[in-house]
Amino acid sequence: MFTRSVAHRIPLRAFKRWAHTTPTMNYRSVTEEDVAHFAKILAPSSVLSTLAPVSTPASELSIYNNDWMNKYHGKSTTVLRPKTTKEVSEIVKWCNERRIAIVPQGGNTGLVGGGVPIIDEVILNLGNMNKIRSFDPVSGIIVADSGCVLEAMSEYLVPHHYIMPLDLGAKGSCQIGGNVSTNAGGLRLLRYGSLHGSVLGLEVVLPDGTILDQLSTLRKDNTGYDLKQLFIGAEGTLGVVTGVSILSAPAPNASSNVMLALPKYENVLPLFREVKRQLSEILSAFEFIDRRAYELAVKHGQGRALNDEDVEGAECFVLVETSGGKREHDEEKLNTLLESLMEADEPLINTGVLSQSPLQFSQLWAIREGITEAVSKEGKAYKYDISIPVASFKTVVDTTRDHLQSKGLLRDDAVKHVVGYGHVGDGNLHLNIVAAEYSPEIESALEPFVYELVQSYKGSVSAEHGIGVMKTHALQYSKNATSIDLMRRIKTLFDPNGIMNPGKVLP
Amino acid sequence: MRPTPARLLNILVPVKRTIDYAVKIRVNPDQKGVDLNVKHSMNPFDEIAVEEAVRLREKLKDEIKSIKVVTIGPPKSIETLRTALAMGADSAIHVEIPDSAPAPEPLGVAKALRALIEKQKDGVDLVIMGKQAIDDDAGQTGQMLAGLMNWPQATFASKLVVDPATKEANVTQEIDGGLQEVKAKLPLIVTTDLRLNEPRYASLPNIMKAKKKPIEKVSPADLGIDLTPRLETIKVAEPPKRQGGGKVESVDELVAKLKEAGFLSKS
Numbered sequence: 001m002f003t004r005s006v007a008h009r010i011p012l013r014a015f016k017r018w019a020h021t022t023p024t025m026n027y028r029s030v031t032e033e034d035v036a037h038f039a040k041i042l043a044p045s046s047v048l049s050t051l052a053p054v055s056t057p058a059s060e061l062s063i064y065n066n067d068w069m070n071k072y073h074g075k076s077t078t079v080l081r082p083k084t085t086k087e088v089s090e091i092v093k094w095c096n097e098r099r100i101a102i103v104p105q106g107g108n109t110g111l112v113g114g115g116v117p118i119i120d121e122v123i124l125n126l127g128n129m130n131k132i133r134s135f136d137p138v139s140g141i142i143v144a145d146s147g148c149v150l151e152a153m154s155e156y157l158v159p160h161h162y163i164m165p166l167d168l169g170a171k172g173s174c175q176i177g178g179n180v181s182t183n184a185g186g187l188r189l190l191r192y193g194s195l196h197g198s199v200l201g202l203e204v205v206l207p208d209g210t211i212l213d214q215l216s217t218l219r220k221d222n223t224g225y226d227l228k229q230l231f232i233g234a235e236g237t238l239g240v241v242t243g244v245s246i247l248s249a250p251a252p253n254a255s256s257n258v259m260l261a262l263p264k265y266e267n268v269l270p271l272f273r274e275v276k277r278q279l280s281e282i283l284s285a286f287e288f289i290d291r292r293a294y295e296l297a298v299k300h301g302q303g304r305a306l307n308d309e310d311v312e313g314a315e316c317f318v319l320v321e322t323s324g325g326k327r328e329h330d331e332e333k334l335n336t337l338l339e340s341l342m343e344a345d346e347p348l349i350n351t352g353v354l355s356q357s358p359l360q361f362s363q364l365w366a367i368r369e370g371i372t373e374a375v376s377k378e379g380k381a382y383k384y385d386i387s388i389p390v391a392s393f394k395t396v397v398d399t400t401r402d403h404l405q406s407k408g409l410l411r412d413d414a415v416k417h418v419v420g421y422g423h424v425g426d427g428n429l430h431l432n433i434v435a436a437e438y439s440p441e442i443e444s445a446l447e448p449f450v451y452e453l454v455q456s457y458k459g460s461v462s463a464e465h466g467i468g469v470m471k472t473h474a475l476q477y478s479k480n481a482t483s484i485d486l487m488r489r490i491k492t493l494f495d496p497n498g499i500m501n502p503g504k505v506l507p
Numbered sequence: 508m509r510p511t512p513a514r515l516l517n518i519l520v521p522v523k524r525t526i527d528y529a530v531k532i533r534v535n536p537d538q539k540g541v542d543l544n545v546k547h548s549m550n551p552f553d554e555i556a557v558e559e560a561v562r563l564r565e566k567l568k569d570e571i572k573s574i575k576v577v578t579i580g581p582p583k584s585i586e587t588l589r590t591a592l593a594m595g596a597d598s599a600i601h602v603e604i605p606d607s608a609p610a611p612e613p614l615g616v617a618k619a620l621r622a623l624i625e626k627q628k629d630g631v632d633l634v635i636m637g638k639q640a641i642d643d644d645a646g647q648t649g650q651m652l653a654g655l656m657n658w659p660q661a662t663f664a665s666k667l668v669v670d671p672a673t674k675e676a677n678v679t680q681e682i683d684g685g686l687q688e689v690k691a692k693l694p695l696i697v698t699t700d701l702r703l704n705e706p707r708y709a710s711l712p713n714i715m716k717a718k719k720k721p722i723e724k725v726s727p728a729d730l731g732i733d734l735t736p737r738l739e740t741i742k743v744a745e746p747p748k749r750q751g752g753g754k755v756e757s758v759d760e761l762v763a764k765l766k767e768a769g770f771l772s773k774s
Contacts, residue, residue, distance in 0.1 A: 045756055256713075310710050342711055353708040356590045357548040359531040360708060 012244050018389050025102035025502050029120050030078045034100060038080055041090050046128060050079040064123045064255040067116045068109050068170075069376060069383075071438065072469065074117030076103070076139050081128040085203060085211060085242040091124060092240060093209025099443030104232050104236035106178025107149065109170035111203045111383055113466025114235045115178065118503045124240060126177050132156055133243065134217075140248045143198060146177025162248040165192035169369040171479045176240040183233030185464030187369075190425035191284040191323065192249055195232055199355040202228040203243030207495040215243050230490065235466050238494045238499040252284070252467045254330045258338065259306060260352040261314035264288075265394035267348040271341075272390070272424055274348065275320055282330050285321035290397065293371050293419040293432075299487070300377045302370020304363040310351050316394075323473060371430075379416050380438045384431040384450050387460035393420060396453060400431060402444075407445045415442060428463040451477040470507040516632040516693070518560045521576050521597065521620055522553040524587040525642040529669040533689040534745050541743065548585045552637025554594075555699040559635050559667060561595035569581035570671040572629065573597050579619055579734075581606045585722065592717035593709035597770040599722040604734065610643070617651035621728035624656065632674070632692060635727045638663050638698040659691040669693075677728040 035049045048056040048064075063072040082088045095102050101121035108115050117123060125145035133143040140162050140240060151171040156166050160493070166179060169185035178184075180202065182288065183195050192198065201216035214228055231238055262268065272286055287463040289297075294317055301396040304309075324330040336356075341349050355361040375381045388396060397420035409415045435442050451461050455477040462471055462478070475484060486507055491498075525548050526532065533542040537592040544686075549557075556575060564571040576591040577600040578584045602619055604611070604612050611619070624631045639646035653660035661678035665686065668677045674693045683699045709717075727734050755761045764769050 043756055048685075304705075307707055309708060312709070338711055339715060342715055349711075352711040354711060354714060356593070356709050357554075358527050358546060364708075391764075 003397070006084075011478065025101065025119065025121075026099070027121070027499060027502060028099045030076075030122055031099055034094070034098065035078060035233055038078070038091065038095060042080065042082060042087055046081045046083060046087070047078070048081070051077050062332075064108065064125060067113055067347060069111065069378070069381065070090050070389040072105070072113035072116050074119070074123070075123070076117045076120045076123050079125055080125040081125045083128045085205065086127070086130075087238055088124070088126075088205045088242050089209045089211050091122075092205050092207065092460070095122060096497055096499055097206050099499060100499055101502050102240075103312040103501050104177075104181070105242045106147065106175035106181070107170065107173040109174045110182060110468060111180065111385070111465045112462070112470040114182070114466055114468030114501070114504050116408065118469060119370060121502065126175060126240075129242065130175075135160065137162075139217075139249065141219075142248050143201075143215060143243065143245045144176055146175060146180070146244055148176050150174050150176060150179060157248055157251070161253045164424060165198040166195065166245065166247050170373050176244050176246070179235050179311065180232055180241050180244050181234060182466040185423065185426065186427065187285050187287065188421070189423065190286060195246075196229060198247045199228065199232055199244060200247055201245035202231055202241055204228075204231050205497055206239045207246045207497070207500045213237070216244050217245050219247070227351075233466070235468065235505050237491060237505050238475055238500065240500075242481050253325050254327035255284075255321065255323045255361065256334060256355060257285075257319060257321040257361055257364050258334070258352050258354045259311055259367070260318045260320065260341075261306070261350045262318060262348065263313055263350050264315050268316065268393070268424060269391055270351060271318060271348045274341070275337065277402075278340070279320075279322055280335055282322040282333060283320070283326040283425075284323040285319065287319040287368050288393065288424045288429075289317045289319065289368055289371065289421045290419055291317075291393070293375075293421040294367065294419065295369050296374045296419065296434075297371045300370070300374035302374050303366030303368075304360075305367075306353050310353055313350055319364060321365075339444070368421070375419070375432050375434055379434040379436050381447055382435065382438075382442065383465070384433075384446075384454075384461075385463050385465040386429050386450075386454045386455045387427050387463040388398075388429060388432060388454060390424055390427055393422070393424070394455060396420070396429065396457075397431060399419075399453060400433070400450060403449055404433070404445060409445055411443055412436065414439070426463070447474070448477075454478070467503050467505045472503070472505065475505075475507055508757070516563075516567075516570060516669070516671050517572050517627065517629050518555050518563065518574045518633045518635060519620075519624065519627075519631045520553070520560050520575050520576045520588055520701065521616070521636045521648070522557065522590065522591055523550040523637070523640045523642075524548070524578060524580050524584040525550045525640055528641055529532070534743050538610045538744060539740055547583070547587075549590055549638045550637050550642075552639060552641075552699050552701070554590075554706040555703050556635040556637055557591045557594050557596060559697075559699060561707070562704060563667070563669060564595070567669065567671060570650055575600060575627075577620070577623060579604065579611050579616055579689050579727075581608070582603060588722055589717055590709060592720045592722075593714040594712065595708060596720075598720055600725060601722055602725050602727060602730065604727065608734070610737050611734045612738060613643075613645045613647035615650055615732065616648050616716065617655055618732045619730055619734070620648075621655045622651050622732055623640065626730070633669065633676070633693060634658075634696045636669075636696070636698055638700055646698075648727075649696050653696040656694075656696070658694050658696055660696040660698070661689055661691055662698040664697050665700050665702040667697055667703065688701050 025091040035051045044503050064079045103117045103121045104123050105115045105125045129145035129147040131145050135142045160412045166186045167188045203215040355505050404415050413436050419432050420427040451474045459472045460478045527546040527548045530545045560574045574596045576596045579602040663681045664678045665681045666679035679688050
């Protein structure tokens with residue numbers, strides 16, 4: 001019952017930010033007929049469209065069309081916010097039959113442009129599906145709609161003395177469906193592992209509208225191929241995640257953190273070894289913050305700055321968190337560790353600050369978690385989320401800075417700062433180049449330079465942020481042709497019409 | 508009380524171990540108290556008091572002879588003293604009461620402090636303490652102590668300037684209408700308000716040093732005071748629960764709900 005199919009071939013000039021990508025997007029745009037249909041099957045508040053008969057003002061669609069960094073701008077006319085899985089299924093079925101492309105969207109906090117349209121694909125926002133379906137206080141297994149905000153789920157678990165197995169700076173806005181679709185890592189991965197382990201089941205609407213119900217709450221189930229693993233990290237290209245069953249962890253009875261100031265970067269690795277050895281099972285986070293990143297965070301009021309004398313002479317900082325069952329036990333281990341570090345013949349640290357109250361605990365964390373926001377406030381950020389050997393973290397930051405310097409781009413009106421911070425424990429560095437403005441000149445200086453640098457270390461060009469639209473061309477630096485070919489075949493199997501988040505992940 | 512040699516000041520900072528302000532309080536089933544099996548830390552206003560004493564020393568240097576902290580509490584209160592020592596206090600006094608003992612009341616605390624002050628060989632020139640404790644919100648101890656000692660009091664301080672030469676202090680107080688500045692002669696009781704300062708993090712070298720600083724243990728009997736409560740708690744209850752709101756789909760639905768709730772005339 002649909003008319004013609006239009007191939008959207010995007011002219012190069014429209015991609016001034018991603019000059020390397022020219023995907024052929026074979027889909028049809030939404031028409032008034034489609035909008036009328038959506039308005040019939042969904043509640044009025046679930047349909048936003050600049051088209052008649054709904055005629056929403058375009059400004060109301062702006063938060064859905066633009067990503068959090070304000071780097072990627074879609075031009076969708078229509079945002080759908082279904083309330084049930086059945087509604088999602090009907091929407092997808094209609095779109096599949098009419099070759100209308102869909103962008104599944106959660107909290108829109110992604111950092112690679114995966115959650116916003118490239119042109120005018122329909123935005124399928126899961127934010128209205130935000131109920132916790134069930135929770136078992138004995139096993140800790142929680143089942144929730146995919147639109148549940150991560151922080152809301154954490155708060156739900158508090159009185160039951162459980163915590164979510166992942167935590168990230170975007171927790172107040174990101175949704176669990178998006179976390180699963182991007183296989184989000186975050187600050188707790190060191191202790192609780194990745195979502196590939198903690199997600200027990202998924203409910204997914206497949207690209208033809210079929211509801212795949214694998215919302216199991218079983219801890220162990222070896223019956224056939226583990227399909228859910230495909231959707232975890234698929235970034236919405238194989239289907240729409242509508243329900244998640246996840247194993248939450250017992251809440252620690254005691255948490256503590258300490259911010260350590262290191263005289264030189266080379267001490268990070270030996271420090272990590274020593275901390276792991278002495279703290280052992282109570283270590284729950286080990287984060288690295290270089291000096292410039294710390295200063296930016298403090299400059300933009302993130303958390304509370306350390307005392308001046310503690311910061312003097314520090315080339316970088318490490319934030320260590322402990323979580324355990326008994327306060328006295330943890331404090332003893334932590335105090336022994338800190339004493340041994342301070343009193344060593346050749347101390348690995350200059351000094352440090354140990355939180356004395358829950359307020360200080362949050363303030364120290366806020367410094368680390370606020371770097372992302374501080375960087376955004378400081379300028380326009382080029383973010384490279386890479387996995388490389390920990391020993392090379394500083395080298396990579398310095399090499400990038402030197403390279404930009406050699407191109408004459410290290411100036412107040414071009415690249416203001418090059419900073420590094422990240423999850424040492426997971427070998428994951430967040431390399432951020434803070435520019436006054438996004439510009440093709442800076443971008444061509446950075447790419448493929450950074451990707452080739454990562455490739456030289458056999459690293460990952462995207463440790464946890466995913467591919468989105470930003471890194472489709474860079475996939476080749478971390479995955480070989482055989483792998484990419486298999487991925488394409490799987491994509492075609494699930495989504496023969498190519499309507500599910502086109503132009504993302506696969507080049 | 509022997510007068511202190513001119514120009515060198517001895518500061519006493521009483522601190523209290525309270526339930527941490529971030530903890531969600533749960534009333535016990537017997538409605539006589541709250542669940543105490545939760546995280547405790549130093550009363551935030553007392554942290555500000557310790558911080559102010561340490562800043563005075565940073566400013567006046569050798570003119571501050573000693574900063575002593577004191578707490579009246581169960582054995583676990585010693586952690587609170589260690590935190591104060593890590594922030595920069597020189598020594599501590601722990602007036603220890605058993606775990607099972609009821610929490611001391613302001614008058615009992617004030618009397619204990621008076622007894623302690625009178626026992627200090629070098630005397631006390633300045634007592635800096637929190638304006639109130641966040642568990643009972645009484646806000647009485649500083650004022651009662653001033654009355655018992657017959658000393659001036661400058662309460663709700665948001666700024667403190669001390670001149671050891673003239674043994675005088677200028678204090679800016681936070682009052683209902685704004686700010687009020689008073690001048691007083693030492694010895695003086697100052698109670699701290701939120702805007703006086705922001706307490707520092709405890710750095711590792713100071714935490715290590717704090718372990719070696721002296722903590723004197725004293726019992727209420729040693730001070731000749733009786734901490735038996737004079738007030739009886741009859742009932743503790745939570746405030747009424749907040750009713751959640753609801754979302755409506757359309758203006759018509761909103762109007763219908765308003766009518767239902769009786770906010771509109773039935774026309």
